Amino acid sequence: MPEQALSHLKVLELCNLVSGSYCTKLLADLGAEVIKVEPPGIGDGSRRRGPFLNDIPHTERSGLFLYLNTNKLGITLDVKTRTGQSILKELIKQTDIFVEDNLPETTAELGLTYAELKKINPHLVMTSITPFGQIGPYRNYKAFELNSVHAGGEGYMMPIESTFPTREPVKGGGLVGDCMCGLSASLATLAASYDMKATGMGQHVDVSKQDVLMTMVGLEVAMFTYSGTVRTRHKRKAMLAAPKECQDGYIMMSAFGDRDWQVFARFIGKDSWAEEERLNTSMKRWENSDEIDQYVETWAKKHKKDDLFQQLQANALAGAPVNTSEDLVKSPQLESRGFFVEIDHPKAGKLNYPSVSYNLSRTTCNTWRAAPLLGQHNEFVYCGRLGYDKQALVKMSEAGVI
Amino acid sequence: MSEQALSHLKVIELCNFVCGPYCTKLLADLGTEVIKIEPPAMGDEARRRGPFLNDTPDPETSGLFLYLNTNKLSITLDIKTTTGRNILKELIKQSDILVEDNPPELMQKLGLTYAELKKINPRLVMTSITPFGQTGPYRDYKASEMNLYHAGGEGYLLPTQSPDLSHEPVKSGGLVGDCVCGLSAAIATLSAAYCMGETGVGQHIDVSRQDVLMTMVLLEIAMFANMGLVRSRLHRPLLMPIPMECQDGYIMISALTDREWQDLKKVMGNPAWAADERFNVWITRHTNGDEINPHIRAWVKPHKKAELFRKLQENALVASPVNTSEDLVKSPQMESRGFFVDVEHPKAGKLKYPTVPYRFSHTPSRIERPAPLLGQDNDIIYCERLGYSKEEITKLKETGVI
Numbered sequence: 001m002p003e004q005a006l007s008h009l010k011v012l013e014l015c016n017l018v019s020g021s022y023c024t025k026l027l028a029d030l031g032a033e034v035i036k037v038e039p040p041g042i043g044d045g046s047r048r049r050g051p052f053l054n055d056i057p058h059t060e061r062s063g064l065f066l067y068l069n070t071n072k073l074g075i076t077l078d079v080k081t082r083t084g085q086s087i088l089k090e091l092i093k094q095t096d097i098f099v100e101d102n103l104p105e106t107t108a109e110l111g112l113t114y115a116e117l118k119k120i121n122p123h124l125v126m127t128s129i130t131p132f133g134q135i136g137p138y139r140n141y142k143a144f145e146l147n148s149v150h151a152g153g154e155g156y157m158m159p160i161e162s163t164f165p166t167r168e169p170v171k172g173g174g175l176v177g178d179c180m181c182g183l184s185a186s187l188a189t190l191a192a193s194y195d196m197k198a199t200g201m202g203q204h205v206d207v208s209k210q211d212v213l214m215t216m217v218g219l220e221v222a223m224f225t226y227s228g229t230v231r232t233r234h235k236r237k238a239m240l241a242a243p244k245e246c247q248d249g250y251i252m253m254s255a256f257g258d259r260d261w262q263v264f265a266r267f268i269g270k271d272s273w274a275e276e277e278r279l280n281t282s283m284k285r286w287e288n289s290d291e292i293d294q295y296v297e298t299w300a301k302k303h304k305k306d307d308l309f310q311q312l313q314a315n316a317l318a319g320a321p322v323n324t325s326e327d328l329v330k331s332p333q334l335e336s337r338g339f340f341v342e343i344d345h346p347k348a349g350k351l352n353y354p355s356v357s358y359n360l361s362r363t364t365c366n367t368w369r370a371a372p373l374l375g376q377h378n379e380f381v382y383c384g385r386l387g388y389d390k391q392a393l394v395k396m397s398e399a400g401v402i
Numbered sequence: 403m404s405e406q407a408l409s410h411l412k413v414i415e416l417c418n419f420v421c422g423p424y425c426t427k428l429l430a431d432l433g434t435e436v437i438k439i440e441p442p443a444m445g446d447e448a449r450r451r452g453p454f455l456n457d458t459p460d461p462e463t464s465g466l467f468l469y470l471n472t473n474k475l476s477i478t479l480d481i482k483t484t485t486g487r488n489i490l491k492e493l494i495k496q497s498d499i500l501v502e503d504n505p506p507e508l509m510q511k512l513g514l515t516y517a518e519l520k521k522i523n524p525r526l527v528m529t530s531i532t533p534f535g536q537t538g539p540y541r542d543y544k545a546s547e548m549n550l551y552h553a554g555g556e557g558y559l560l561p562t563q564s565p566d567l568s569h570e571p572v573k574s575g576g577l578v579g580d581c582v583c584g585l586s587a588a589i590a591t592l593s594a595a596y597c598m599g600e601t602g603v604g605q606h607i608d609v610s611r612q613d614v615l616m617t618m619v620l621l622e623i624a625m626f627a628n629m630g631l632v633r634s635r636l637h638r639p640l641l642m643p644i645p646m647e648c649q650d651g652y653i654m655i656s657a658l659t660d661r662e663w664q665d666l667k668k669v670m671g672n673p674a675w676a677a678d679e680r681f682n683v684w685i686t687r688h689t690n691g692d693e694i695n696p697h698i699r700a701w702v703k704p705h706k707k708a709e710l711f712r713k714l715q716e717n718a719l720v721a722s723p724v725n726t727s728e729d730l731v732k733s734p735q736m737e738s739r740g741f742f743v744d745v746e747h748p749k750a751g752k753l754k755y756p757t758v759p760y761r762f763s764h765t766p767s768r769i770e771r772p773a774p775l776l777g778q779d780n781d782i783i784y785c786e787r788l789g790y791s792k793e794e795i796t797k798l799k800e801t802g803v804i
Contacts, residue, residue, distance in 0.1 A: 005597035030593045114763065133761070136738030142720040144656050176582075179618045183585045188760035190592040191432045195407035195765050197599060204763035211741055211759035214730060216581045318544040328616060336538035339613055357613035358590035359535075361516065362605035363597055 004031025005363040009193060011097040016045050018175050020101040020129050021068040022182030028071035029356050035381055036069060040076040040400055043374040053348050060347035066371045067353060074372025075381045076402045079110055083401045090386050093121050097189055101129045105140045114204035124202040125192040129185045133208030177213060184212040239289040243322050244300035250322035251305045253312060263315050268299050345370035378402055406433025407765040411595060412497040419447045420577050422503040422531050423470040424584030430473035431758050431767045437783060438471060442478040442802055445776040455750050462749035468773045476774030477783045478804045485803045487512060492788050495523050499591060503531045505542045516606035526604040527594040531587045535610030547580040583611040641691040645724045646699050648707040652724035662719055663687060669717050670701050747772035780804055
């Protein structure tokens with residue numbers, strides 16, 4: 001019995017920055033062996049992005065890189081050289097999954113198309129993650145997370161319910177857009193691996209980042225196709241649509257349905273509202289939402305967000321505080337779930353890392369390996385896996401191939 | 403060879419609204435058989451949420467329900483009755499995966515815990531998706547997408563780079579928060595199914611929606627955990643951090659590298675202001691972002707967003723228009739990828755549906771059937787699968803069990 005769900009899968013990663021690295025991180029955190037291939041000397045672009053530990057830039061201490069590359073092995077290889085390409089192919093022969101994020105024209109130039117690779121490994125699942133997919137007029141167009149989010153139609157809706165509906169579109173914080181692309185790619189890769197096990201045949205998985213973001217806002221997109229209306233972010237009449245300010249932050253409260261409304265009205269000290277006929281259906285409450293929201297706004301300011309959260313939940317009402325990162329790190333819920341894990345790293349030292357959002361009862365991830373140093377596993381992979389001797393390794397390193 | 407990647411898997415869905423149904427939709431669109439269990443008469447909550455076809459509320463024409471339940475079978479069953487639970491257990495004996503989203507205390511009360519279910523089907527992969535997970539002080543707390551989005555810490559950063567910092571936190575448009583949770587649950591489920599295929603033993607997966615959202619905002623949270631910093635959405639001086647207004651909408655342009663900055667200058671016609679030497683270097687280009695941005699904004703303004711998008715991409719610059727749903731539905735890229743497909747539904751008629759964000763070279767994902775009518779497949783499942791007679795079905799209907 002394997003120790004982790006995906007312990008038997010071998011993955012080769014040729015990706016940069018967030019989406020692809022997050023895709024293989026998810027597989028690595030579930031037990032797959034992931035070999036990350038980085039360009040010699042410079043490594044992955046995320047090594048040069050912050051936040052850096054103690055704000056001191058260092059390629060081995062970027063928070064972004066450290067987070068996205070847990071549980072992976074790292075080797076260096078220049079795939080732009082002929083030697084590099086043939087070594088990569090040797091590795092591909094020994095792998096189940098190849099995840100890459102190069103533009104289709106680059107992949108073709110490097111001779112690393114699926115058509116080529118399946119000749120040397122018919123079992124191979126190859127996953128390509130690109131801004132606009134492998135086909136279509138935009139297939140070689142470039143985009144970063146900032147661009148992709150807006151290409152997917154997500155940014156247009158933001159800030160939704162805004163008091164300034166005229167302000168320019170914004171996007172979600174962090175790198176959520178890229179993470180979603182990584183997640184989708186990971187799901188598709190797993191499905192293809194499952195099929196490979198059943199049939200013995202690999203295949204090519206073409207992930208378009210724009211498509212990923214569109215399936216997430218599916219509703220607005222589908223709505224347009226139905227009726228020809230473009231949904232806007234203008235403020236619409238709605239009860240409790242936005243977070244309410246408290247003494248020490250914000251709380252997002254909900255009271256859907258008649259039961260919740262009655263409990264909520266009493267909770268906010270408006271017992272009469274619970275009985276009043278003019279508010280006894282969701283339609284009528286919607287009509288009077290300005291009055292309700294105005295009262296709730298004044299009322300909420302007298303309370304602390306966590307007190308309100310606990311009291312709402314004690315009344316079986318849905319609600320959550322608008323958490324800052326500090327709130328989350330100190331949350332008793334997350335502590336109880338063991339969400340943060342401490343991982344030691346030779347350069348960055350012991351740090352707390354967010355772990356995974358799912359616990360598997362039998363095969364959960366309990367051993368964490370820090371992100372690899374640049375080329376840390378060159379010897380292990382080149383000598384151990386491919387049979388090169390140490391002298392060859394020195395030569396390749398001198399020639400800049402690894 | 404199986405026709406679709408996951409054709410051999412059988413899934414039971416006991417979920418409501420967005421998150422769980424999106425998880426099983428992803429599996430269904432990859433070929434699994436998904437039997438959706440809905441409460442008799444009422445059905446899934448999503449049936450009562452808009453947008454409705456032609457704005458006429460009807461539980462069979464909710465855009466949300468139609469989108470989230472493609473490729474599934476629907477049966478009705480009241481699991482709060484003893485008969486209902488026995489029937490559910492018979493179905494569970496025949497399936498590989500159970501996805502459910504009930505509060506842990508309810509599952510306990512109904513005798514449907516993993517500990518019970520694995521006795522009748524040791525191969526079962528059971529995935530539980532709840533707001534705060536199966537453990538910890540908040541395990542039975544309630545929260546909807548709006549609440550959880552803020553619980554996950556994401557909303558606090560929004561609107562990021564805001565000109566109005568006193569604005570209350572907002573969340574992303576659509577139901578992105580729930581979709582991301584469904585996606586994460588699908589990955590965990592598939593990895594456990596893969597492992598079950600190898601070992602013959604199932605397991606329980608505990609997905610916390612708060613944790614999912616936290617793994618997405620990653621950096622901000624890790625920064626506090628390790629350096630005590632709470633990142634805010636304050637305005638920082640950056641080059642083009644937000645979309646810029648065009649004649650007919652917005653465009654998001656990026657020019658991160660020095661090469662890209664030079665190319666952007668060229669596309670702008672090498673204006674005099676851009677010759678400033680400080681702008682040649684990445685770091686001072688950003689720290690002087692506030693000085694540069696108005697110039698670029700003025701240049702962007704008279705352009706049309708689609709034209710500018712193509713022009714920039716042709717010059718190997720990174721950019722994307724801020725797309726509305728109309729732009730996406732009419733996009734030549736989407737058309738070329740066949741992202742939208744027409745699906746015929748007995749009540750909603752023929753509609754365009756968004757498909758999946760990945761293309762498989764051998765085992766294409768397909769929408770073979772629209773969302774099921776409430777209880778549409780009762781006869782097939784109860785009579786053919788479980789061997790009930792027509793008379794027994796009538797009785798179950800009369801007593802409200804199905």
